[in-house]
Amino acid sequence: GPGQARRPQTTIFTLMSALAQEHGAVNLGQGFPDESGPAHIVEAAAAAMREGRNQYPPMPGIPELRQAISEHQRHWYGLEPDPGDGVVVTAGASEAIAASMLALVEPGDEVIAFEPCYDSYKACIEMAGGVLVPVRLEAPGYRPDRERLRAAVTARTRVILVNSPHNPTGTVFTRAELEAVAALAVGNDLVAVTDEVYEHLVFDGREHVPLATLPGMWDRTVTIGSGGKTFSLTGWKIGWASGPAHLVDRVKAVKQYLSFASGTPFQYGIATALASGDEYYRDLLEGYQRRRDLLADGLADLGFTVHRPEGTYFVTTGVEAFGYEDGMAFCLALPEKCGVVAVPNQVFYADGQVARPEVRFTFCKPEAVIEDGLERLRRGL
Numbered sequence: 001g002p003g004q005a006r007r008p009q010t011t012i013f014t015l016m017s018a019l020a021q022e023h024g025a026v027n028l029g030q031g032f033p034d035e036s037g038p039a040h041i042v043e044a045a046a047a048a049m050r051e052g053r054n055q056y057p058p059m060p061g062i063p064e065l066r067q068a069i070s071e072h073q074r075h076w077y078g079l080e081p082d083p084g085d086g087v088v089v090t091a092g093a094s095e096a097i098a099a100s101m102l103a104l105v106e107p108g109d110e111v112i113a114f115e116p117c118y119d120s121y122k123a124c125i126e127m128a129g130g131v132l133v134p135v136r137l138e139a140p141g142y143r144p145d146r147e148r149l150r151a152a153v154t155a156r157t158r159v160i161l162v163n164s165p166h167n168p169t170g171t172v173f174t175r176a177e178l179e180a181v182a183a184l185a186v187g188n189d190l191v192a193v194t195d196e197v198y199e200h201l202v203f204d205g206r207e208h209v210p211l212a213t214l215p216g217m218w219d220r221t222v223t224i225g226s227g228g229k230t231f232s233l234t235g236w237k238i239g240w241a242s243g244p245a246h247l248v249d250r251v252k253a254v255k256q257y258l259s260f261a262s263g264t265p266f267q268y269g270i271a272t273a274l275a276s277g278d279e280y281y282r283d284l285l286e287g288y289q290r291r292r293d294l295l296a297d298g299l300a301d302l303g304f305t306v307h308r309p310e311g312t313y314f315v316t317t318g319v320e321a322f323g324y325e326d327g328m329a330f331c332l333a334l335p336e337k338c339g340v341v342a343v344p345n346q347v348f349y350a351d352g353q354v355a356r357p358e359v360r361f362t363f364c365k366p367e368a369v370i371e372d373g374l375e376r377l378r379r380g381l
């Protein structure tokens with residue numbers, strides 16, 4: 001009936017978190033930390049509320065936050081988005097992705113993205129009337145392949161959507177891999193949209209390289225970030241897009257008709273958060289790297305095939321050892337069987353109905369929760 005065409009389905013995160021509730025399971029599915037970010041950041045948002053900053057913020061975001069985002073990009077990467085017209089604050093990175101696709105993709109345009117990919121990409125590309133052209137990150141390494149990438153380009157290709165560090169595989173694109181993306185974008189006059197929400201979760205001394213820092217890329221790249229991951233405040237839904245004014249203007253033009261603006265007090269909070277010293281980011285990373293090892297080693301001990309992530313807060317595993325070729329079936333059985341929730345990677349593929357043995361667990365949880373989850377798996381599997 002009306003409204004049915006291309007209607008997106010309930011996301012795996014909603015589905016699996018509901019199962020977690022129903023079974024009182026340890027939720028290692030949907031990626032959200034159990035604990036709030038730093039108290040002084042929460043207090044900054046609360047103070048903004050008490051001070052009466054409770055009406056609409058300026059559509060592109062409060063100046064203090066746009067300034068802080070610009071300064072963050074300069075401090076970490078040497079990028080210099082203009083806080084005036086090169087930064088827009090969005091309702092999470094989610095809205096930045098949606099607005100970018102609606103702004104940059106015309107009906108029939110093709111958008112290249114590496115798959116598996118975050119579930120909103122396909123939905124947003126299709127809402128814009130575009131077509132997702134997936135380029136596989138092939139197991140077991142989940143590296144991007146230059147030839148595969150080149151082969152995906154057609155006369156209809158308009159945008160390349162990159163996510164590094166990559167959800168769900170944890171792949172952190174190397175500079176050389178990003179250079180291949182840049183060469184393709186420059187050679188075919190594509191716009192790049194790069195989702196860098198896990199930019200501060202890059203392990204083992206690796207470097208996060210923003211695509212926009214490569215030669216020829218600044219002028220054709222929209223860079224997306226989020227306060228949710230870096231400051232453990234996923235419920236605040238404060239994200240952003242930055243880049244050259246001519247692209248950010250287009251994203252803004254759409255964004256004003258999606259949410260118009262969002263969360264004034266939370267914007268003050270994230271402005272405070274982005275002023276954190278380098279030691280905040282270092283401590284965050286150390287904590288996550290320890291928990292990555294705890295979860296990855298623990299799952300390997302239990303018999304999972306473990307893909308140790310270079311970044312993000314997810315571990316991709318294979319569940320064949322437990323008699324499953326179908327990760328969805330495994331994840332649907334797991335809450336009742338073990339009291340644990342995970343997410344099947346198949347939902348991150350364009351052919352989302354096809355069964356795959358890969359399953360994702362998150363480690364954005366206190367160590368005691370991860371240990372509890374591992375113990376439940378040990379007893380139940």
Ligand code: PMP
Binds near residue numbers: 091093
């Ligand atoms: N992109 C990726 C790769 C993500 O993992 C997430 C969060 N799950 C988002 C975007 C959305 O971020 P936000 O919560 O800021 O909307």
Ligand code: GLN
Binds near residue numbers: 013014031
């Ligand atoms: N980004 C989180 C994940 O990948 C959750 C996203 C969501 O709930 N929509 O798990």
